[in-house]
Amino acid sequence: MIEDSIQTITKALPEGTRLVAVSKFHPLEAIRQAYAAGQRIFAESRPQELLKKVKELEASPLPGLSWHFIGHLQTNKLKMVLPYVDLVQSVDSVRLLEEIDKWGRNAGKVTDVLLELHVAQEESKQGFYEEEILDVLLRVAAAAPSGKPLYPNVRFRGLMAMATNTDDAEVISSDFSRAEDFMEYLKDLLPELPEFNELSIGMSGDWQIALRHGSTMVRIGTAIFGERQY
Secondary structure: HHHHHHHHHHHHOOOOOOOEOOOOOOOHHHHHHHHHOOEEEEEEEOHHHHHHHHHHHOOOOOOOOOOEOOOOOOOOHHHHHHHOOEEEEOOOHHHHHHHHHHHHHOOOOOEEHHHHHHOOOOOOOOOHHHHHHHHHHHEEEEEEEEOOOOOOEEEEEEEEOOOOOOOOHHHHHHHHHHHHHHHHHHHHHHHHOOOOOOEEEOOOOOOOHOOOOOOOEEEEEEHOOOOOOO
């Protein structure tokens, strides 16, 4: 099932869009099966679970495997996540951004991040609003020519967003359209940030819609691995 699901999804992705397999709540054996099917990017949302899997894989590594973090990241859990991931997709506050940068200075690492844009109708969901992201990136761009970057140990790679939790395709499409439009606006406005080019939208129930709105990453768990196992 895992191999077939990965092949089906991968064939449907346009050039330039990558599949991120959301392996949270699934055992290491499921990750190994997905890896054997050619999948290389995996995502976790809980620091403890990520760290446990990283440590378990040390005995029998999977070359080329890349970890992303997609959950709400508490600042007291950075050391459980940042040493092991290639991308934090869910930076949702200036405080978290500052703490990631501070951790990076101490560890000698630059962390790639996506800024989480709040587009869903649920207020309970995390994320910045457009004006907050614009403020951060304008300050980053203004500092760049000085040779003293605002966040020297953070590399801004793009946006992440989650659509409203609904079966209404029009609502989902509207949410993704908002993210797409804002992404294009930022790219045009800020040529000083040429690496700001990733738009992570789309999950198991709505990834086909996300593809129509410029997604460069789809985060898919259930449609690959089935329902959570723990």
